[in-house]
Amino acid sequence: MAYAFAYSSPDPNDGRFDNLDEIETSQETSGEKSEKSVQQHQNDDELTGIVRKTTGKDRYVAQNADVTGSDIKDIKQLFGVRLKPMKKDVQTEKTDFKSFLFGPRKKTAHPHSQPKIKYQQPDKVSTVDPDPNASYPNNFVLKLRSGKTRHQRGYHESVKPLPHDAPKKENHTRFVCVSDTHNEHDNINIPDGDVLLHCGDFTLAGKMHEITDFNRWLGEIPFERKIVIAGNHELSFDPKIMEGVKIAKEKKGYSRWGSYLEPILDKDYKSVSSHLTNCTYLEDSGETINGIRIWGSPWQPEFGGWGFNVPRGREILKKWDLIPGNGIDILMTHGPPAGHGDKVQSGMSVGCVDLLNSVQLRVQPKYHLFGHIHEDYGITTDNFTTYINCSSVNYQYQPVHKAIIFDLPNKVL
Numbered sequence: 507m508a509y510a511f512a513y514s515s516p517d518p519n520d521g522r523f524d525n526l527d528e529i530e531t532s533q534e535t536s537g538e539k540s541e542k543s544v545q546q547h548q549n550d551d552e553l554t555g556i557v558r559k560t561t562g563k564d565r566y567v568a569q570n571a572d573v574t575g576s577d578i579k580d581i582k583q584l585f586g587v588r589l590k591p592m593k594k595d596v597q598t599e600k601t602d603f604k605s606f607l608f609g610p611r612k613k614t615a616h617p618h619s620q621p622k623i624k625y626q627q628p629d630k631v632s633t634v635d636p637d638p639n640a641s642y643p644n645n646f647v648l649k650l651r652s653g654k655t656r657h658q659r660g661y662h663e664s665v666k667p668l669p670h671d672a673p674k675k676e677n678h679t680r681f682v683c684v685s686d687t688h689n690e691h692d693n694i695n696i697p698d699g700d701v702l703l704h705c706g707d708f709t710l711a712g713k714m715h716e717i718t719d720f721n722r723w724l725g726e727i728p729f730e731r732k733i734v735i736a737g738n739h740e741l742s743f744d745p746k747i748m749e750g751v752k753i754a755k756e757k758k759g760y761s762r763w764g765s766y767l768e769p770i771l772d773k774d775y776k777s778v779s780s781h782l783t784n785c786t787y788l789e790d791s792g793e794t795i796n797g798i799r800i801w802g803s804p805w806q807p808e809f810g811g812w813g814f815n816v817p818r819g820r821e822i823l824k825k826w827d828l829i830p831g832n833g834i835d836i837l838m839t840h841g842p843p844a845g846h847g848d849k850v851q852s853g854m855s856v857g858c859v860d861l862l863n864s865v866q867l868r869v870q871p872k873y874h875l876f877g878h879i880h881e882d883y884g885i886t887t888d889n890f891t892t893y894i895n896c897s898s899v900n901y902q903y904q905p906v907h908k909a910i911i912f913d914l915p916n917k918v919l
């Protein structure tokens with residue numbers, strides 16, 4: 507029987523899982539410094555790895571240790587380490603502690619490895635029915651995982667991002683994706699590329715000075731093209747919100763957003779997006795670059811009464827029905843679809859069920875980009891579409907997430 511060292515620290519906050527290649531254990535130590543190393547035991551093959559005891563620092567380290575036979579007793583006595591039998595299927599010459607503690611590693615696919623995956627493009631439908639689980643995205647996602655929905659494709663595998671310095675192939679366009687910059691645009695490191703894609707929430711409240719400062723930044727960054735959509739924080743871009751502010755002002759009533767947005771009422775509030783002069787602004791509309799078709803849409807399921815909020819179900823499905831079903835390559839929405847990049851801090855999925863249905867069954871883009879749920883930044887795939895949550899800020903609105911890049915072959919030379 508092979509054994510791995512198990513952690514037995516009395517202190518749960520000592521960051522022991524920060525580096526699982528090195529399992530540590532804190533114990534009271536009284537003796538002098540002693541060290542037991544791999545060399546001592548390599549010959550009899552009883553102990554591999556390194557076991558180290560350091561006085562003063564009060565800690566033991568068992569690194570890649572896999573022990574058998576009489577050493578168990580020795581080690582227990584010497585170091586007081588609790589030993590745990592390893593499961594049969596993880597018995598390897600060199601213990602993989604991550605697998606031992608958390609199960610086998612997830613396989614990851616690189617975005618560029620996509621063409622190698624055997625999945626065929628599934629049959630397309632021309633219309634998507636409202637989903638009975640539309641209001642319960644978390645339940646929907648649980649069903650999705652257990653294969654109890656009409657979706658036949660793989661669920662939520664994570665994908666490694668392409669490094670920013672990866673060389674670009676000839677006749678390809680490099681897209682650089684960001685979202686949710688929330689006025690932090692100057693503090694985000696933007697890699698080189700051909701087209702910048704921003705999935706909304708570039709301001710905190712859609713105030714005019716926020717819009718003009720974002721537009722100034724767009725003018726400074728060196729991209730051939732920049733494509734931007736709005737998010738729920740671009741309040742002034744949503745005519746419904748502005749109508750509410752206008753009516754409240756006329757009737758001298760209260761408006762939640764009045765103090766932010768009243769100055770915009772004096773200008774032509776119906777064309778606030780015209781202040782974004784240094785990009786192409788998409789709102790239920792598309793753009794084609796080097797033959798690559800892009801569609802942008804700001805809507806998200808109702809949450810908190812912000813901009814572009816729409817009730818889940820039939821109403822939001824109508825917005826997704828505006829996305830063409832005939833060959834969109836890159837879909838940009840502000841919010842995520844259910845099950846991809848949509849987990850909030852509690853671990854609950856809050857993405858849009860009807861958006862996932864529309865993406866998987868009807869639109870079938872190569873890439874679906876979004877933000878909105880800052881804490882689930884990253885890339886996933888269903889083995890046909892690559893889903894990118896490119897939120898630049900984290901849950902605390904700090905600009906800590908890297909821009910995500912990908913390349914697509916040009917369709918026109």
Ligand code: 5GP
Binds near residue numbers: 851879
């Ligand atoms: P924002 O206000 O920038 O649009 O979103 C910020 C955060 O609000 C997200 O990172 C997420 O934690 C939370 N949030 C946004 N939409 C939803 C939602 O529909 N449900 C829940 N539970 N949280 C949300």
Ligand code: MN
Binds near residue numbers: 707737739878880
């Ligand atoms: Mn946001």
Ligand code: MN
Binds near residue numbers: 707737739840877879
């Ligand atoms: Mn948002």
